[in-house]
Amino acid sequence: MEKFGSRPPVTATGLQNAFDRRSFVVGTMMGGIGVLLAARMSYLAIAENEKYRTEAESNRVNLTLIPPRRGWILDRNGAPLASNRADFRVDVIPERLHNADRTIDQLGSLLSLEPDRVADIKAKIEGSRGFQPVEVASGLDYDQFAAISVRLPDLPGVVPQRGFSRFYPTGPSVGHLIGYVGPASAEEYEKDRNPLLITPGYKIGKDGMEKQFEQTLRGVPGARRVEVTASGRIVRDLETREDVQGNPVRLTIDGPLQDYAARRIGLESGSVVVMDCRTGDLLCMASMPSFDPNSFSDGIGSIEYGMLRDDERVPLRNKVLKGLYPPGSTVKPMVSMALMGAGIDPHETVFCGGGLRVGNRVFGCWNRRGHGQVDMAKGIYQSCDVYFYAMAQRVGMDPIAMMARRCGMGEEFPLPVTSQFYGTVPDPEWKQRKFGREWQPFDTVNATIGQGYMLSSPLQLAVMASRLATGRHVMPRLTLDTPPSGFGEIDFPSDQVTYVRQAMSDVVNGPGTAGRARLPIPDVLLAGKTGTAQVVSLSKSDGKSGPWKYRDHGLFIFFAPFDKPRYAGAVVIEHGGGSGAAYPIARDVMTFLFDPRKGMDALHALEKQWGGNAQQRLSAKYAAYAQARGEAVSPPPRRDEEIFDQVEAEARAAAAQPEEIAEEAVTPRPEANPSAPPRTPEPAATVDAPAPVEQQVVAE
DSSP: OOOHHHHHOOOOOHHHOOOOHHHHHHHHHHHHHHHHHHHHIIIIIIIIIHHHHHHHHHHEEEEEEEEEOOEEOOOOOEEEEEEEEEEEEEEOOOOSSSSHHHHHHHHHHTTOOOHHHHHHHHHHHHOOOSSEEEEEEEEOOOHHHHHHHTTGGTTTEEEEEEEEEOOOGGGGGGGGHHHHHHHHOHHHHHHOOOOOGSSSTTTTEHHHHHTTTHHHHHHHHHEEEEOOOOTTEEEEEEEEEEBBBBOOEEBBHHHHHHHHHHHHTTOOEEEEEETTTOEEEEEEEEESSHHHHHHHHHHHOHHHHHHHHHTTTTTTTTHHHHHHBOEEEEEEEHHHHHHTTTTOOOOOOOOESSSEEEEEEEEEOOTOOOOOEEOHHHHHHHTTTHHHHHHHHHHHHHHHHHHHHHHTTOOOOOOOOOHHHOOOOHHHHHHHHHHHHHOHHHHHHOOOOOOOOBBBBHHHHHHHHHHHHHHBBOOOOOBBTOOOTTSSSSOOOOEEEEHHHHHHHHHHHHSOOOOGGGOTTTOOOOEEEEEEEOOOOTOOOSSSSSSSSOOOOOEEEEESSSSSSSSEEEEEETTSSGGGHHHHHHHHHHHHHHHHHHHHHHHHHHHHTTTSSSHHHHHHHHHHHHHHHHSSOOOSSSSSHHHHHHHHHHHHHHHHHGGGGGTSSOOOOOOOOOOOOOOOOOOOOOOOSOOOOGGOOOOO
């Protein structure tokens, strides 16, 4: 009782005082919070005004980059080899997709995409960085574009846009030369943190001229400001700054000739190079079979990639720059220059009885019955091997190797290309350095007829032809703004040039090995030299039959007119069974140069037998492959670079194949029928586009 009675009494005054104290504390706290809020609001409204005004404006206004139009790639006459065309397109930004599979399925339905294309897009999205745009479709018509645009609120991450796409008018004819464009990879963006590289619709050069001249062709991006709602719907355009197109690149290539040569290769696998002897201009660098750069630029699908990958003729390889072959007998005019330079009298004769013993080996001539007495000219136009065996033993390999280098063999030319193989000119020092073995007499014999360790590219063979034709140090050039060079340097004495020219004319126009290469044009004489290069031993193939990859290569170097050379070049047909597969192509290409109508008439007759031109045959082959393989095709690598890294590795392996028989006594193959009259082109055997490659042989 005392305890409870000790508490002070509760009075109205006490309660009022307690209430006042508590009210003061709460009021002070609320006032402090109010002051803090007011201070914060003042700070935001004054100090941070510009920042939040900008953010508010960015919520209301979207600013997007407009991909610049790429500069055109033009031929020597200003005709486009790569241009741009207006189109509608759709891309997706993977990190913005709420449900990637459902969105892609919906787009596939709206755009009527094939199932394999839908599967490819899903695979690319899965393997891409989130910020990296993935192309869904391009070249859409307006109705398809509108169908996507009206559904944008329900398709987050989908970016439809008007723009320009790359277009290659002649398709496969320029695939290896011009290359193609594609979206920048994540690795490329890491190297160059340019926001343009991840702008939907923007593509960079991936191969060929497109890659080599990327900075020239790129241009300056434009920009577009639009007012949008909270859901992202466009209300109105506010401002647009137009893009600035990239600068054009003018090549020395003759567009019609490039297309003609590519088409004329037909069902074969090979290359054609044509140069202007007066300037060094590369007029043609055709490599077939090829790919359609329009397909690569749109994003190659699994089926098309599988078709290209499985083709043993390697349509992804640029055979002009990355094909290396034993040059065969095409080196005999060059060897003749070396022999004359070493003091050999061209009128001195050697008896050819069909072979020559060197050490403990007998090296045969292609003519097993022998050529009888042979001087240098006959050695060239009849392609007598024994003559060169005997003379090379007298002078040794060093003068021949030195002359080969003067003619461009083994040389890497200063051209604007991503890479080039430059072959091998073997000599004693080279063999010791590479294999640790001494040079043997049979090495000289093999090299003298373009076999053994000797390797060259079609480009090097064309340069050799131009230097033999002119006697000058002609250097190839690929762009018109590159000054011609080398013409002030004289490689060979004029009397020797005249002698070799006449012998090479007799190859075609006299009793030589390529009578069927004569031009059907009055007063224009084509000079040349045939070559047949053995790639495997006789135990595997006779060079003309059996598996395609074991057949001999066919080669032909040429120039015309023979007395005043203006054009020179080379044709190489892989596993064509001999030179008879090469020189008819050179004949028709040169006919087109001097008389386009006659050339086209010959080509049209052949293409009727082949099943259409290169583009038509490629489309037919794709349809057949797709029908046969369906969806059971592995997808292409995520990065285009992986495709071409593999192609280059395979090219190096193929170039090393002839080394397997370099130590053997090569048995030369018959060159051709020396007495055949000139004739119009004969149609090849009829072959459907999807037929097995090894069945497609041109017999000459």
